Amino acid sequence: MTETEVKTVVERMERFEVQLAGCGVAALGGVSPYYLAAPDSYGWSPAYADVVKLRLAFERLAGGRSPDQVLEDTCKPKEATT
Numbered sequence: 001m002t003e004t005e006v007k008t009v010v011e012r013m014e015r016f017e018v019q020l021a022g023c024g025v026a027a028l029g030g031v032s033p034y035y036l037a038a039p040d041s042y043g044w045s046p047a048y049a050d051v052v053k054l055r056l057a058f059e060r061l062a063g064g065r066s067p068d069q070v071l072e073d074t075c076k077p078k079e080a081t082t
Helices: 003-027 046-062 067-075
Strands: none
Touching: 003 046, 046 067
């Protein structure tokens, strides 16, 4: 690889790292419908947009409960009926 090709690969890797971090932030709830990365920004990716949609949908459906509370409520064993 030429020096230019290596530089291009490194720049792409750095951008992918920022995009992945954005997905993590969105998944953990660090998003607001009023402040999102724009499609033309450095950290935006289609995956980020999908994670934001999922997180905002979760927050709406969870009714203020945390992910752990939702999992606890939905994954606990059903009580046996006699």
